[in-house]
Amino acid sequence: MLVAVTGASGLIGTALTRRLQAEGHQVLRLTRSRPTAADQVQWDPAAGQLDPEALAKADAVVHLAAKHIGDQLRWTARTKRQILQTRVEGTALVARTMAELAGGSGGPRVLVCASGAHYYGDRGDELLTEASSGGRGFLADVVQRWEAAADPARSAGLRVVHLRTGPVQDATGAGLPKQALMFRLGIGGRFGSGRQWLSWVALDDITGAYLHALTNDDLAGPVNAVAPNPVTNAEFTTTLARVLRRPAVLHVPAFAPKLVLGEFADEMLFASMRIRPSRLLETGYRFRFPDLEPALRHTLGRPGRS
Ligand SMILES: NC(=O)c1ccc[n+]([C@@H]2O[C@H](COP(=O)([O-])OP(=O)(O)OC[C@H]3O[C@@H](n4cnc5c(N)ncnc54)[C@H](OP(=O)(O)O)[C@@H]3O)[C@@H](O)[C@H]2O)c1
Numbered sequence: 598m599l600v601a602v603t604g605a606s607g608l609i610g611t612a613l614t615r616r617l618q619a620e621g622h623q624v625l626r627l628t629r630s631r632p633t634a635a636d637q638v639q640w641d642p643a644a645g646q647l648d649p650e651a652l653a654k655a656d657a658v659v660h661l662a663a664k665h666i667g668d669q670l671r672w673t674a675r676t677k678r679q680i681l682q683t684r685v686e687g688t689a690l691v692a693r694t695m696a697e698l699a700g701g702s703g704g705p706r707v708l709v710c711a712s713g714a715h716y717y718g719d720r721g722d723e724l725l726t727e728a729s730s731g732g733r734g735f736l737a738d739v740v741q742r743w744e745a746a747a748d749p750a751r752s753a754g755l756r757v758v759h760l761r762t763g764p765v766q767d768a769t770g771a772g773l774p775k776q777a778l779m780f781r782l783g784i785g786g787r788f789g790s791g792r793q794w795l796s797w798v799a800l801d802d803i804t805g806a807y808l809h810a811l812t813n814d815d816l817a818g819p820v821n822a823v824a825p826n827p828v829t830n831a832e833f834t835t836t837l838a839r840v841l842r843r844p845a846v847l848h849v850p851a852f853a854p855k856l857v858l859g860e861f862a863d864e865m866l867f868a869s870m871r872i873r874p875s876r877l878l879e880t881g882y883r884f885r886f887p888d889l890e891p892a893l894r895h896t897l898g899r900p901g902r903s
Contacts, residue, residue: 600811601652601705603627603640603691604661608770609711609762613659613804620808625655627662642687647694649704657707657811660691663743666713666736667771672861681739688746696753708750709810712759714796714823716740719868722794726875727761727819736864744819756817758810760803763823763872766889767800768896777897780837786847788854791831793869796823799886800896809882821874825887833889840893 600617604610605626614624626637627647638651642662652658664683669676688710698704717725718732731741744759751757766773779785798806806822828836838845854862874882886892894900 598656598811599623599625599654600657600659601625601627601638601655602659602661603642603687604663604711606630607661607665608765608767608800609803609807610659610661612800613661613807616804616808625651627651629662640690642683642690645686645690647690649694649698652694653698653704655705657709658691658695658705659807659811660688660708660710662687663711665771667865670858670861672735672859677735681742684739684743685746688743689749692747692750692757695755696749699750699753699755705755707756707758707811708747709758709760709807710744710747712744712761712819713740714761714763714821714870714872715864715868716744716761716819717870717872719863720871721869722792722871725821725870725872727821728875734864734868735860736868756814758816759819760806760810760822761819761872762803763796763798763827763870765800765803766797766892766896768898770800773893773896776837777841780841780843780845783844784847785834785838785843785845786849787831787834787845788849788866789830789851791829791834791848793830793867794827794871795830795833796821796827796870796872797833797889797892798823799892801885805885806877806882809877809880813880815880816876820876821872822877823872823874824884824889824892825874825878826889827871828889836890837893840890840897840899842899 627640640647664679715736718734718737747757834845
């Protein structure tokens, strides 16, 4: 299969490209930068530029490109606009281009789009599946509009999957190394009550979920891409502390990050999402890391005593 991948230079895209190639697929990498290799093609989602010819030979498209939501700890109005626009405009451009190609009976037949677990908003202990309603809040609204932006591809009869991804726990990612550093410095601890649910996923399983979605014709629409065993913030904290063999005695009261980080803290640190990956499990996906501790030990290079 020839798979065109936008955002192939990022955390998920790099690992997915490697995995697709290892399994014998070809990858065409779409990037905003000037191409430096034969398998790269330039596009400019902000300017609405994507050459349909670039996608014409692909069998499927994986659309990952978007501004990172965690790279600025305080969201300004401009940051929020970019978080929304880079998702909605990029997805709409890819979907429109694929729909045009399909109109001429050509082009890729499958679009697998990144989406976010934040679709569900802050939901306490409620067990959420793909059948659950969308939530409220800035990120919930962004994700709902991000998924809707793929409608042109859906209307053209193409198979469209939205992988509602939880925070990827990987040593090469943005979040886990920062948290691990705080624990190593002895200043790690739970946030607020610690009762908020974290629906996490390992990097191996998010690339596995993309591969599963690409090759499994039964999947269409929203697919929760999270491990089957979410944890509370308190459980995450004690697990990370155990893996790093550091104490987790601190308790960060909710008001402090809310005061310093504002809306970012509400949405990223305190929102509770207890999500079940029902569609992945129903369609036979087998998680390599269903549980948090082995996933953290693997990525942080901290094997347990046997
Ligand atoms: N990692 C997670 O924990 C997580 C969780 C939930 C959802 N997701 C979603 O999954 C997708 C991939 O995540 P990731 O962690 O691999 O992302 P990432 O490491 O931030 O990489 C995203 C890629 O998108 C492109 N990009 C960056 N800024 C952009 C902008 N302003 N406009 C358009 N393209 C831009 C870049 O590729 P070029 O510079 O080559 O164009 C970049 O390599 C994203 O859509 C993300 O929102 C990720």
